[in-house]
Amino acid sequence: LAKTTQPISMDSYEGQEVNITCSHNNIATNDYITWYQQFPSQGPRFIIQGYKTKVTNEVASLFIPADRKSSTLSLPRVSLSDTAVYYCLVGDMGPGGGADGLTFGKGTHLIIQP
């Protein structure tokens, strides 16, 4: 699985847009980029997944440049409840592959202030 690098922590304020960037220089052709969110004392929750360009759902957007060596998770107009740890995962986790064992790093601890 491709190694990922993301900031250990980030701070922002309610109502702001937050962008968390993940580096994955040795991403393979079959690899997808997946983000999970984890609140304290809860299990991680799937947020979004993409392969290239841009993906958007009701929670977030994922921007992936053409070389796919990095990706950016964008959270629009964050609230206090978005305070959580965000994990970037890279691997062959597309449709059918997502059931395999996942490799999590330490994630980015996002703190939203009033």
Add this chain to the structure above:
Amino acid sequence: DAGVTQSPTHLIKTRGQQVTLRCSPKSGHDTVSWYQQALGQGPQFIFQYYEEEERQRGNFPDRFSGHQFPNYSSELNVNALLLGDSALYLCASSPRLAGSYEQYFGPGTRLTVT
């Protein structure tokens, strides 16, 4: 529709003892994975069960074993507990043949070894 459930919520054991943790997957899911999450770290993959057999295994000693039952529920057993086994143990489920790209996590079992 109940999501992934785990029991017990919390557990305190003594070094050298054995522990069994239980997981019921989300309805319609047949694949169960177990993860260990130490404080401040991301979840680490222990192993995965599908069709009542261990299909994948992470870098964990054989003190960690498991079982999957015909109803897809699963148990994680840890023998000869060490202080370092203190962690949040997470169970995740997914539907293997449905081309799943995400895993659904339970709330976890907090194990404390003294």
